[in-house]
Amino acid sequence: MPIVERELEGFTLVGSPKAGSSISSFELKNEKGRFKDFTYKLSFPFASVYRIILTGPDRPRPPHDNIILPENPLSFKLTSLDTKNCKATFDFPEGRGGESAASKFDGSNRKRILELSWKEHITLNVYEFIGKDKVRIIGDLPNRSYALTDKGIIRHWWVEPDNLHLGLGEKAAPLDLSNRSFTNSASDSAAYDAYNTDPLYKHTPYLISTPKPTKEGAEVVSTYAIYHPTNSAGIWDVRRLHDDPWGHFKAYTQDYGGLEEWVMVGKGVKEIVRTFAELVGRPKLVGRDWLGYLASGMGLGESDHPPAQELLSTWPDLCRKHDIPCSAMHLSSGYTVDPATGNRYVFTMNEDRYPDFKAMTAHFHKHGIKVCPNIKPYALVTHPQYKQLQEADAVFRDPAVDEQVVTRIWSAGVGDNEKGSWVDMTSEGGRKWWADGVKSLIDLGCDGMWDDNNEYFLHDDEFVSQTTFPHQLYSPAEGKASIGLLGRLLNTELVNYVSHNELIKAQPDRRPYVLTRSGNVGTFKYANSTWTGDNWTSWHNLRGSQAIQVNAGMSLMQSTGSDIGGFGGPLPSPEMFVRWVQLGVTHSRFCIHSFKPDKNDMSGAAATNTPWMYPEVLPIIREQIKWRYEYLPFFNHLMWLSHEEAIPSTAWLGYGDFSSDHNLYNQEILEGFDAWLGVGNILVCPALFEGQLTREVYFPKSSSEDKSLYFDLHSPHRQYTAGTRTTIATPLEHFGLFVREGSVIPIGKKQHTVTEISGPARTTPDGIDVQLDSEGGLVGLDDWRGIKIFPSKNGKSHQGNWIEDDGISLKPAKTIISVTYSGKEHSVDVEVSFLQNDFKTLWGKTLDILLPEGDVRKVVGAKEGIRDGRRVWTIEIA
Template sequence: MRQVIPQGFSHVPPKSSSLSSLLFEAADGSRATVTAVDSSIFRVTFAPPGLDASDPRSVLSRTHTVVGKSAAAADESVAGKARSDLRTLLDSPDTVFRLEIDSGNKDSRVYSLATPAVTARAAISPDGLLTLTFAGSAKSPSSQSVSAPFLEDLPLRAYTYDKNGGVAHYVKRKSTVGYYGGERGAPLELTGRRFRLDALDSMGYDVDRTDPLYKFTPYYLAVDKTTGESHAVFYDSFSRGGIDFGCEVDAFWGDYTKYEADQGVLDYYVIYGPTLPALVDHMSLLLGAPILPPKFSLGYLASAMGYAEHADAHKMLWEFPDKMREWNVPCDGMHLSSGYTVDPETGARNVFTWNLQRFPDPKGLFTKLNANGVRVFPNIKPWLLAGHPAYEAIKEKKGFVWDPETDSPSLTRLWSAGAGTSATGSYFDFTSEAARAFWKSGVKDLLEMGAEGMWNDNNEYTIHDDTHLYSFSAAPGASLPAQQAGLAGRALQTLLMATASFEATREHHKAVGAASSTRPKRPFLITRSGAPGIWRYAAHSWSGDNRTSWKTLRGNISMGVNAGLGLLGNYGHDIGGFAGPQPTPELLVRWIQMGVWLARFCVHSWKEEGVTEVGMYPEMLPIIRDAITLRYTLIPYFYTLLHLTSRHGAPVTRPLFWDFGTDPLAYGPAADTQFFVGPSILVAGVIEDGARSRKVYLPKDSKTGEGAAWCNFWTGEWVKGGAEVEADVPLERHGAVFVRAGGIVPTCSKVGRWVGDGDHGDRVVLFYPPPAGSAAGSWSFTLIEDDGETEGAPTTEIKIQLRVEDGANKVFVGAEVLVAGHKLAYDTVAVKLPQGDKREVVVEKETGIKLALQQ
């Protein structure tokens, strides 16, 4: 280590009249910039001497993550976007100005750059050290009055570089601030912990201790636990590195957090809320919002390695719909694990090939499953083993990550046959024309056979040599020569693998749509690994190959909530556990009861004893069936939440403090095992063996500071918030579930064998007016409907309204069609109050839709 703290910084006057940027240069040639990108978003760069991030021949001059709100996924290039163009990606701030301030010390200089929302200040100390602070603007941005900084660089050590390579950023750590976001192990709050920035195949991980996991997440959200004021920092780099939230302590410097990148420059964005929902919306503005999945993705999605590994796999899967019918459980999908690609002679897994002994009629199997509503998502892996029939052809075309020393493919050990086996092979280089062409052809072949979507798996890209090369031959217009893996980043390949699968699927659907004169279906892509921006292509992700245990059930809750805060809004877990022993009957029940409240609901496993299935314990089947049926009745609510995720980034599952940021107890231990589903429903699943009750914290009202009213979802009983309650959770009850006063939850009453099966032309809206004696109030929820499957589908949006007057002795409801682009299968919405609520219901408004009271 040869760390340097640049000194002698001075302000470099702008060459133009633009007032949106500040430029500073140190005595050693290090350069730093501060730019107002949007009213709530600032960009900061720091480049050590000799590193020119503006050189168009360097990958440092490009970004694959920052796209702006008008970006379309189909328009994104293998080369990404030129960083020099970023100023035009977002709306320009309404007012941007710079103000130079004399700090009172003739040798110190302070420069300010303000927008209506944020003021950034750059201070140069007497010895020329640069420190930045960011504060929410308290008044008009033309005023010098700002609130206390929400982010402050660590004085005297903010920006450093290592002469052996690498950069670091140090920030002052406040005791009142908690850190969150990204796929990281439990607990929810990350303060006091350190994480590597990398991604590994961490099968059977310890949910509290294992790091790194499957996703590359160079960002965090910071929330002041006394005020709820929120900001995020996103580091736009795929370089390996680390991020420390206070694990490291050095008394001389005080409390700090630290980001380190092994290679490259610092290029980061400061994003301001000030509320948490606004912050996530601003993050989606910068990084792109998650893609809208098809409605079927909310159904039960089956999976197990054991199906495709079985010698009689074709028969097992052929009979799967009949088994689901026998159990009377709906199902919408089957993940086809990689056993279908196993070479019958060598046991090697060869992507885009078929084991015709296990699967004698793949197309016929897909036809049978599709006819029964079970869509198929084949597993595909981003490498070829050296024995793959296409290996030599791809090698000849330089479609692999390349070893420049041997002028041959980068070789590594890759999973080949059964557990723990490996063989020599090479990763595809998804910046190359050859790899993308081969990959897209293979994906389209699977889609032609009847697959509905792709399952990108084992895509962590554990390349062991930083000097191995990506060709960028698929981006001829960008003038990029081959780039080293260490500088460009392994996670770039993960992201570009997603773009290749997405493009192939979209091209296939467009061709099918054009042939039938219909709108093309939405691409549906599932990914295990991930990097910033992958949510623009992959509609689903999950917490990887977890381990069967009560501990995992508990820890996966906070993993999912943190992932959602990092824009992985459509996220779930391997219910029942992937690795380890079979779940006990009670563990399986409680895991399913938790899973039905998540955006992604999938049971998946790899067990020596056989597959984990929803009907594997006959004595538990009635409870499990009831839980899954509940899931399907809630799909109108969930589907609206998916639309909101695709518009604003708001995750389906949200932390306790999402809407209760000023309640200090919302950040406490309860936040690790409780979460909101959308704006109204609070879920606290059962996480202990044998438990028949559990403690639940019900937040207090953020506006009044008093205990809000909460309705028990199962009993209709009202409870005052601001305190912990003991909730009954008998085995047949699907968690401790409460709805906040004013909650509005659209449902349907008819459940078929899959989403869309039979007549689902009904909507029953559950209203939760505050209990009698409450103060006046009004609430609304906009239900969003469309065809559920096509890109750009027109929507119909119904604003559903709830109101009570002082005393809340009557309930006033209304409905108004705001947008009428989709023809509904119903013209009446049923109104239903909680169990035991006999108050009079008055219909105030019926604009474009009717309301009818349901007893």
């Protein structure tokens, strides 16, 4: 808790607005006393979003560029005004016609009003009408809504005792954030506990609050979210605190600056997430090659005997030997290790380990494997370019002694640190140094950048930076500004900004790939992928990773995953490794990565997680990875939905149409591990306990009348009805995967493929053509497409679409295919058409339709055949 909490009071109305008039903002000001010249301003950027800005002489509006929406507020109606009693009432605006405004994502069609009072303390309450009932959605805590700390501000709200709280980016499990407190900051949280450690690596002050239906068919109040776009550190208390006479409440404490607050209201979590995306930017499109198996092994890149390049260059042969498809290799920072000191010096090369780095990348490219190197935005004082950074004034300064900041930073191995400095990315010199380093790696053939160790954990918020920004910020600070006000993660954002821009400069036609460990909300305008950092190998952390994944997805980190098998700690057991891989292949980012320094587990460079490390379970691992490639067209489509509609590929069970199912809000489900892969498509029911050979599954329903079937992918003749429960078998070979009736699941070959015979999808930027399997290589052509459909026998018609593109272009042409089908007792009718046909797929117009295994019905008008031992029905799209 802050040492000082001074309550804000004594505001008066600015101007002379008239009741019944339309206004663009409503403003209050404090003209005397302790808080003289503080102002409070209410406006509506969207019809379902209102914004509050509260600033004062020593509390400026937070500097940031975390909102992409231009400042162009809507008019809203001042329905009543009582200046004597300091009260006003407002209607929510109707929105702008013809534009992509968040009002289109509301979905409730309910009348909403705001009631504001300021006679003593400012208090705002928001209501909506459900039938004739006036129901509060969100409200300030009476007589305590706003208070000041030493340099920041506190917000207090009334709290709904039974709401579900979600979001806040990357936060520890379980899924429901209620009755806990969270730090809005970032830390290098190596070996974290997935249920207890806070903070982790991201800064996302965005909290969703959604009601829990108490019974079937119950109508509930709207969902809302609160977002503070500041980069300053803070704390969210979500009904953990209790203080009479106020009882329980929600509170947000921001360390520095004035308040900028955006409140989104909508019908359910899906609409809130989409609205949030309209404010801050939809997730970036991820390249298709980054959706397959991503290899990475810190131990491999650290090898001196044999040299790491020699060891890594055997990787394609190992993939061939073990029949494991692979799309990319992440190079950990071992390539930057100085042979004399053992320290890591970013943008330098250990030529003993890597005598010809460019030849190594070309070798990977020939086998269809992209290369992404690890880079870190700091320099130890012994770095060969450290003086260059000092001379460029690219290092933070300590104003107390007027010296450049030198601190302790991770340097070599576990727990090692040396003196060094974080590079100030708000300085021109810092950005130029980073850009030159990124370009040097691109010139060596690297396809993407892995921006790592970028939490900027400076230990004093009074340190200052240059603030020469490369882009426009809201309320940019003039001259040097404190780290506390700017926020440390503004530098993280700029690291990714430079990496992103340098990749586009070098490869203007290609989709950039930037992977970041840390980030504020603005970071993801530039980075299109992330992961949950240096996790610790345990069943406990495997289980916790699922909730982190789901909340991150609702916070627009929609290409993410965990290090499969655990980064640090002991090697996973064969059973744990299998279960982690099985879960990982359902996530949007699938990477097996680790650093296992314990020589008692395995020796030397072999001490790392690899698909083939346990021969006894290799067939299971192989099948899971090949499943991932078979479903890669589906994952590519899900990434398009993420990019265009902000729908997470791994989603909470109550997302979208399923929010009304009251069964999904009980403790068993909320603290469980089931999730959607593609909302309403594949129900993922993992087995995440040691020795778990059976488990219970609940099948979500979209309404009280929903009787849709769920088809067991492992035993398709087994079908279950929405709203029911069953006990399933979870042998080591698989856990539960159930496809909902009406789904359209595009599939491809069970191998790494390229989407074009020639061009960027086939040829890497260094001019290397991927060697195809027909030429003795590991990569095939994406020249076959199947669609799995799941019809009932009651004649009900279903429709679905999916998107195809080349998977590589910055501005891709795309093709959209529509499928409509219905099933009868002995036949299935299917209609397929192109809604858009701009990308010419290698499979052309020929599709194979796959019914659930064991389904002997015929597809009307299609040609029956056999592919890979399965019955298919071939059709030509007209």
